[in-house]
């Protein structure tokens with residue numbers, strides 16, 4: 148019995164003369180839900196098309212349920228693929244679409260009764276209204292069509308289910324519902340392994356057992372959502388998760404302004420301060436008290452807090468949370484910091500000076516280049 152339902156080793160894929168996926172490694176256990184997170188054009192769809200067998204492999208291997216399928220035809224792989232854009236036949240009803248999809252699994256032969264049963268089960272799972280079955284896809288809304296397309300992908304009971312931006316082009320509420328459905332489906336389908344690609348960090352955090360952060364065809368980091376969020380290995384990974392985006396500060400400048408930080412913070416071996424940035428998540432910063440005109444210095448307290456004065460440049464109510472943009476007083480030319488406070492009303496008005504603080508234990512040092520640094524100093 149194979150321990151991994153999907154095993155990818157050194158997978159390299161080209162589009163024309165361009166190398167789009169380079170030396171990609173991934174091992175997923177049966178039932179695992181993996182989200183590949185990366186910006187537009189980094190090679191996510193190409194990766195899925197390679198796993199599905201729609202494009203040939205330049206190098207490396209793909210193993211599904213213990214069988215090497217690297218050079219196997221797409222129809223012989225037990226893989227379901229939800230394309231980024233609708234691919235339903237316009238002249239077929241939803242019922243006919245689901246019937247054809249259910250029969251496409253090369254490993255089973257369904258009777259008419261079993262087919263009806265499968266359509267009933269998937270309709271319940273994906274919350275498809277029975278009234279949609281005799282309808283054609285162009286009579287459904289975008290969100291409804293997406294659910295049908297997902298049902299079509301899942302009904303063949305694939306070993307590996309590949310989802311290309313499943314929430315694309317649907318509104319927030321519909322995408323919330325679809326995420327709930329997906330979470331239910333992946334919990335129920337214990338043997339189906341999911342690879343879901345997106346550029347949306349929140350989607351990745353909500354659904355994934357494992358996140359793969361990808362950039363320019365290569366893996367930057369693999370880990371659980373908690374690991375990637377708490378301990379990103381680079382500024383690029385840090386920026387992939389969290390909304391608003393994390394603040395990245397020049398570590399050298401922070402230590403210059405507050406030398407105690409340099410004494411207590413853990414630095415990776417062998418890297419110079421210029422290659423490192425300080426990661427400060429907006430939700431870890433607290434509003435402490437009004438600052439006087441004499442409060443200009445940033446300090447570290449004995450209880451392990453880092454305190455700094457800043458001017459509130461902008462205040463926005465996010466409904467239950469407040470987003471602030473701050474100008475640290477010690478560097479008026481620095482780009483503003485983002486802060487989210489978990490209250491809808493706070494006393495800090497635009498243009499006023501306040502002391503902010505964050506636990507030093509929550510600060511993370513990551514490798515980063517200056518262009519990923521959005522705030523040079525506090």
Ligand SMILES: Nc1ncnc2c1ncn2[C@@H]1O[C@H](COP(=O)(O)OP(=O)(O)OP(=O)(O)O)[C@@H](O)[C@H]1O
Pocket residue numbers: 162163165167185186187188189190191192193194231346
């Ligand atoms: N059929 C093709 N022929 C040539 N180049 C292609 C082809 N398909 C994709 N590419 C190129 O490969 C790169 C990766 O494209 P891909 O669609 O895999 O990225 P992606 O991460 O899925 O992007 P998005 O999130 O925008 O869908 C891009 O530079 C794209 O222009």
